Amino acid sequence: MKLIGQILIEEGFITQEHLMNALTRQNELNLPIGRILLQAGYISTEQLAKALSIQLGLPYANPLEFNIDPDTLAVMTARQAEKYQVIPVRVDGNRVIVATAEPLNLTQLDQLREILNCKIKLVVASEDHIKKALDKYYGASLDSVATVLEDLNETELSQYQSHSASETSSIVPETMANEAPIIRLVNTIISGAVKAGASDIHLEPFEDEIKVRYRIDGVLQETHPPPKNLFLAVISRIKLMAGMDITERRIPQDGRIRLKINNRDLDFRVAVAPTLHGEAAVLRILNREGIMLGLDQLGLSGGNLDLFSRLIRKPHGMILVTGPTGSGKTTTLYAALQLLNEPTRKIITIEDPIEYQLKGINQMQTNPKLDFSFAQGLRTIVRHDPDVILVGEIRDRETAEVAIQSALTGHLVFATLHTNDASSAFTRLIDMGVEEFLVASTVCGVLAQRLVRRICPKCNVPYQPSPQELEICGEGMDSFPFKRGAGCEYCNSIGYRGQLGLFEMLGTNEEIERLVMERFNSGKIREAAIRQGMTTLRDDGIVKVKTGITTLSEVLRVTRD
Secondary structure, three states, rough: OOOOHHHHHHHHOOOHHHHHHHHHHHHHOOHHHHHHHHHHHOOOOHHHHHHHHHEEEEEEEOOHOOOOHHHOOOOOOHHHHHHOOOOEEEOOOEEEEEOOOOOOOHHHHHHHHHHOOOOOEEEEEOOHHHHHHHHHHHHHOOOOOHHHHOOOOOOHHHHOOOOOOOOOOOOOHHHHHOHHHHHHHHHHHHHHHHHOOOEEEEEEEEOOOOOEEEEEEEOOOOOOOOHHHHHHHHHHHHHHHHHOOOEEEEEOEEEEEEEEEEEEEEEEEEEEEEEEOOEEEEEEEEEEEEOOOOOOHHOOHHHHHHHHHOOOOOOOEEEHHHHHHHOHHHHHHHHHHHHHHOOOOEEEEOOOOOOOOOOOOEEEEHHHHHHHHHHHHHHHHHOOOOOEEEOOOOOOOHHHHHHHHHHHHOEEEEEEEEOOOOOHHHHHHHOOOOOOHHHHHHEEEEEEEEEEEOOOOOEEEEOOOOOOHHHHOOOOOOOOEEEEOOOOOOOOOOOOEEEEEEEEEEOOHHHHHHHOOOOOHHHHHHHHHOOOOOOHHHHHHHHHOOOOOOHHHHHHHHHHH
């Protein structure tokens, strides 16, 4: 049998000098020569695998290139595949063809042969390909809470048996929250949410059960919960990670967690509150990649994009973004600020809380405990010579008046409001007690928005909507080729993957200003804006349905009166 070093030289993967260097180090490290060459960076895992296949006379294969059927994968559990670092690629009669990066580990392969109770034929694969294949074919199972719980033995589970989530008088020691099984369980819940593309993780105790739910593309979906007797330790672990007092379970607490998951730096905003059956926790996943998108990537298009892009370039005035909680207002405003973020402009924000840190932008956070409100923050900001100001939310008359005064004195002010549509923003400010002429003269535009789910790009199929849906949409849609997602592995059988915005952009003019001054209701303002060409939220949604981006049912879900 040829030596592995000789094969690597013959294949042109290394030089004689590389081999001599590795042989010198082998006396010190006491490792196989292939491993030393790999650590030194002389070869790749793929080159080592090819050399091993030549040395042993075994086929070389990349398991990622196989179309492995579910029945073949089912010959071993996800945990067995991970433990032995193998991938079953095909079943041939009473023989399983298995890809491995360690064909010389005979003891391990004998154990696997005994477990499977059949003959094994080996093909050699690289370590990198095995790891990627494990993630591709078994990833969901390896990351599941159910799999983690399977690995806990009865002794480990029983130590938590006495701690019930409703025992508000007992104290979970810090050591319990730091024990390996609980750490792994919490990490699995969090990483599972990140992998699923969730925006929030909900952990909730009820009388007879625990619920863990992920908010994916705006909709809550249940996932496998931990046993009730582990919940107190799970919540304690999360509180410990978020810098909270784990012994205090009578009052709400807020905190933050920063983790690196799959080479991504992620922040989590954590809120814990006492409920009837114990503490509930919500973790908001703050994904920086989502706020680095351009306005067009968020769903703004056509006239809406043109008008909004013009308005944010104004030297002064107020631009409002409206919509319910979770409709993407912050993401839209951050995208606008990123466009304006130049050395010639000073941008300051006042937020509650600061969700993302924006490079080159001064960000302030309200603090109710210190009586530092939006209004007080605004008064501080104007003394710092800003060009652009962002107000996280206008909640009261004082904040509204200070924001409007800032816009009147030469600043461009962005702010959010909770209203159902763009036209209602004017009447909301007036109802707060702001003078009509101030609203009319400062607000130059209002952007209302909602989020809808995108049709999964890998399983979209044509379908015929119900007569009721078509009736709501109006004439001319009955012959249109509608699409929806059939459900596949990529979208977790839901039919949707990702979100985008529906937008309603209202720009002010003389007629709108007159209606505001004369205190006409939002309906009249809306009618005037539509006459002048405003695209409503539903109309924007219908455009996106026609282009095959979302479904009619999604548009109706978020735009019903």
